[in-house]
Amino acid sequence: MRIRDLKTFVVGNPPPLAGGRYFIFVKLVTDDGIEGVGEVYNATVGPAAVVAMIEDVFSRHVEGSDPFRIERLWRNVYSQGYSQRPDISLMGVLSGLEMACWDILGKALNKPVYELLGGKVHERLRSYTYLYPRPEEGGAYAPSPVYSDPDAAAERAVEYMNQGFTALKFDPAGPYSAFDPRQPSLESLERSALFCKRIREAVGTRCDLLFGTHGQFTTSGAIRLARRLEPYDPLWFEEPTPPEMPEEMAKVARQTRIPIATGERLTTKYEFARVLQCGAASILQMALGRVGGLLEAKKIAGMAEAYYAQIAPHLYCGPIEGAANIQISACTPNFLILESIETWGGFHSSILKKPIRWEEGYVIPPDDPGLGVELNEEVALAHPYEGSDLHLVPASDPIR
Numbered sequence: 001m002r003i004r005d006l007k008t009f010v011v012g013n014p015p016p017l018a019g020g021r022y023f024i025f026v027k028l029v030t031d032d033g034i035e036g037v038g039e040v041y042n043a044t045v046g047p048a049a050v051v052a053m054i055e056d057v058f059s060r061h062v063e064g065s066d067p068f069r070i071e072r073l074w075r076n077v078y079s080q081g082y083s084q085r086p087d088i089s090l091m092g093v094l095s096g097l098e099m100a101c102w103d104i105l106g107k108a109l110n111k112p113v114y115e116l117l118g119g120k121v122h123e124r125l126r127s128y129t130y131l132y133p134r135p136e137e138g139g140a141y142a143p144s145p146v147y148s149d150p151d152a153a154a155e156r157a158v159e160y161m162n163q164g165f166t167a168l169k170f171d172p173a174g175p176y177s178a179f180d181p182r183q184p185s186l187e188s189l190e191r192s193a194l195f196c197k198r199i200r201e202a203v204g205t206r207c208d209l210l211f212g213t214h215g216q217f218t219t220s221g222a223i224r225l226a227r228r229l230e231p232y233d234p235l236w237f238e239e240p241t242p243p244e245m246p247e248e249m250a251k252v253a254r255q256t257r258i259p260i261a262t263g264e265r266l267t268t269k270y271e272f273a274r275v276l277q278c279g280a281a282s283i284l285q286m287a288l289g290r291v292g293g294l295l296e297a298k299k300i301a302g303m304a305e306a307y308y309a310q311i312a313p314h315l316y317c318g319p320i321e322g323a324a325n326i327q328i329s330a331c332t333p334n335f336l337i338l339e340s341i342e343t344w345g346g347f348h349s350s351i352l353k354k355p356i357r358w359e360e361g362y363v364i365p366p367d368d369p370g371l372g373v374e375l376n377e378e379v380a381l382a383h384p385y386e387g388s389d390l391h392l393v394p395a396s397d398p399i400r
Contacts, residue, residue: 001030001031001067001108002031002064002065003028003029003030003031003065003066003101004029004030004031004064005028006026006027006029006054006055006062007026007027007029008026008027008054009023009024009025009026009027009375009377009380009381010024010050010384011024011318011351011384011385012384012385012386012387013347013383015135015138015139016135016138016139016140017139017140018130018132018341018342018346018348019140019315019316019317019318019341020316021141021385021387021391022047022387022391023317023351024039024041024047024051024054024096025038025039025096025320025375026038026039026040026100027100027375027377028067028097030104034108035103035104036067036099036101036102036104036107036370037100037103037373037374037375038095038096038101038103038289038320039095039099039320039324040093040095040096041095041096041287041290041316041317041321042088042089042092043390043392044089045089046388047385050089050092053089053090053093054093054096057097058097060080061073061077061080062097067101067104067108068101068105070098070101070102070293070295071295073097073098073101074094074293074295077090077097078090078094078268085270086267086268086270086271087267088265088290091267091268091290091291091292092267092289094292095291095293095296096289098292098294099288099289099320102116102327102371103370105370106370106371107369107370110369111369112327112365112366112368112369112370112372113294113324113327113370113371114365115331117294117295117298117327118298118332119331120330120331120365121330121331121332121333121335123364123365124362124363124364124365125326125329125330125362125365126166126336126338126362127167127337127339127358127363128166128167128169128208128337128339129165129169129339129340129342130169130170130212131153131157131168131169131170132146132342133146133147133156134146147172148172148191150172150191150194150197150198150199153170153172153198154198155202157170157199157202157207160342161207164359164360164361164362165207166207166208167208167337168203168207168208168209168210169210170199170209170210170212171211171212171213171214171238172192172195173188173191173192173213174188174191174399175394176213176214176216176399177216177395177398178394178395179398180215180216180217180242180394180399181215181216181218181221181241181242182216182398183217183218183221183224184216184217184224184225189225189228190228192211192225192229193228196229197232200232208234208235209233209234209235210235210236211229211236211237211238212238212239213238213239214239215240215242215243215265217240218241219241219249219251219252222241222252223252225237226240226256226258230256234258235259235337236258236260236261237252237258237259237260237261238261238262238285239261239262239264240252240260243265243266243271246274246275246278246280246281247274247278249280250279250280253280253281253282254279259281259282259283260280260281260282260283261282261283261284261312262275262280262281262283262285263275263281263291263314264285264290266286267290267291267292268291268292269292269299269300272284272291272304276307276309281309282307282309282310283310284300284304284312285312285313285314285339286314287315287316287317288321288328289317289320289324293324294327294328297313297328298332301328301332304334305333308334309334310335310336311328311332311336312336312337312338312339313325313328313338313339315340315341316391318348319344319348319351319352319373320371322341322344322348323356324371325338326338326365327371327372330365344356344363347383351375351376351379351380351383352373352375352376353373353374353375353376354368356373
């Protein structure tokens, strides 16, 4: 079996834009007609540039190769151009192609990917969602009161809780800037604590609180914020400092009783090893469309297991990365919780031939071979991304 063909899809995510402005999917086809799909999470350059990177890597390393030789493919791409170091854009491309290879392997062997990576450990996967605005409020990028008003956030939290969620994520600490990290303002500290207070009062002990930030704060600022949040017992404090220096994040971890979670901006086992070695976090949030793929995520999960750390795969992407997250979670003993885009309805459902199965707060791993999902190409082609915006853009000036 050899890989002979590549197809890419840059898909515009229609309102309410939950999970990003667009998704980048790849499809690999073998010489005997087996198709595998993957998803690339690359937020640093526009999608046209990413497609050019995908095509270049495919022509150099994937076309004509054996999809079973994933370790060989990974090392060749990782070392491309005498780089041999974590490169977030290149690893995003490799992640999507590697993911598609695993989809092919599973279909060739008629097994779900999790059965090829150690076998199913979890029959169902606890999931959480972000507190998104209601559709009538303009969608994920709108200035909704859910993001700024603690009472509105608490009301929305109750709605999700009543759907069956037992964990909810929110990030009221304020915007992030290209000039961060910074000290949080007193207003930001007060607002963050009030969000936790109001949501905790609304959901009681029925839901865990997941406090998100985007690495906005200095080490000392993050410690100040953590102390304000501790009375409400969040399950985690996410990415309190930027990802460049896990040694600084470790200082936060040592000064708070809240578990630290990080990893959405990290890639490869090497960056996650630093996090574990210095004690920066006990919850690792690898994004399968960026970290280096499924096998790399399995290696990271194994390292984490030796440190008694857990994994909670991150999702700011489409349902193909979501499907890969499900596969790695199902076969990982130290799995904690899975990020869902609400209940996997809307566009995340219609772009798949069969939607991801979500029941009363849990995702049910599929029994279908490969990643367990099939891309609806008609829907994908009917929604091309025609914008120029990136997913997330920090403020270009310092925030005072």
